[in-house]
Amino acid sequence: MSNYQASRPCVLCDATDSKHYCSFNSLEYVQCNRCKLIYVDNFADNDAMYKAYTGGGLKSLRRKLLAPIRKMRSIKGYTHFLQRARGIFAFAKGKVPPAGGQRTYLDIGCNKGFLLAAAIEDDCNVHGVELVTELIAPFCNTYPDFKEQVYSDKFQDVAKRFSDKYFDIITAIDVVEHFEDPLSDMREVHRILKDNGVFVIQTPDIDCQKAKTLGCNWGALKPLEHLHLFGRENFVAFGKKAGFKEVTVSDPFEEADGNFVAVLKK
Ligand SMILES: [Zn+2]
Structure with a gap:
């Protein structure tokens, strides 16, 4: 290769001189010689990518059947996930000035909605983006007032609903690596974020120990889902290219898991 x-x-x-990094069947990861970004050169088709998200098969079927009735409290690990979400939300909230009124919050890739639940406890007006509707169904059953504000579309399409400078806080935890067109998605985040708002992300770190020792067996290399993989250094450059003035990277929310966190301000 x-x-x-x-x-x-x-x-x-x-x-334009990215070199081959790893092969997975017909999908190829390449790495930019200049900035070290690792990315899937040839995306799979939409169906294959969507199937990777839902998991397909029985798990997906079970979720579909239970979706209309399930509440968040019946989710395995509920207390742990809510605690984790409260921590992450408090971290993001700590980066914005005290609110004059109700805060507006968007979680991109909100999964089962724990971050949204933590923000609702804090009296925020919450919006979420989640492609897999069955995943977010228990949240919608638990918080019916907010179910119209959870969108199962690609972020790029959801973002069009919002005017400039709409959100105080936006998070994307383990999500930017999934973006098909990360620069344009980041620019949309920048557009809908208030001037004194904050965007907090967590993503796999290509410079983490596991990435170095495991090579092509590093768990973050999942070419149907993880399309672009960053390091701390190139992510700062990336955030600035998308228009953010201040990009600060720090250690991940979970210890030693090979991710990094970035805080982006306008
Ligand atoms: Zn590059």
Whole structure:
């Protein structure tokens, strides 16, 4: 694979000489020579990608059947997940000035909605984006007032609903690596964020110990889902390219899991 030619330039620095990184069946990860971004050169088709999210099969079927009645409290690990979400939400809230009124909050890739639940406890007006509707159903059953504010569309399409500078706080925990067009998604986040708002992300770190020792067996290399993988350094450059003035990286919310956190301000 040493003479593999990358078919698309690096989204981060536009360099065109990315080199082959790892193969997974017909999907190829390449790495930008200049900024070190690792990305899937040839995306799978939409159906294959969606199936990777739902897990397919029995698990997905069981979720579908239970979706109309299930409440959040019946989710396995409920207390743990809510505690974790409260911690992450408090971290993000700590980065914005005290609120004059009710805060507006968006969680991109909200999964089962624990961050939204933590923000509701804090009296926020919450919105969520989650492609897999069955995942978010227990949240909608638990908080019917907010079910119209959870959208199962791609972020790019959901973002169009919001005017400029709408949100005080936006989070994307373990999500930016899933974006198909990360620069344009980041610019949309920048557009809908208030001037003194904050955007908090967590994503896998290509410079973590596991990435180095495991090579192509590193768990974050999942080419149907993780399309772009960053390091702390290139993520700062990436945030700035998307328009953010201040990008600060720090250690992940869960210890030693090979991710990093970034806080982005306008
Ligand atoms: Zn690059």
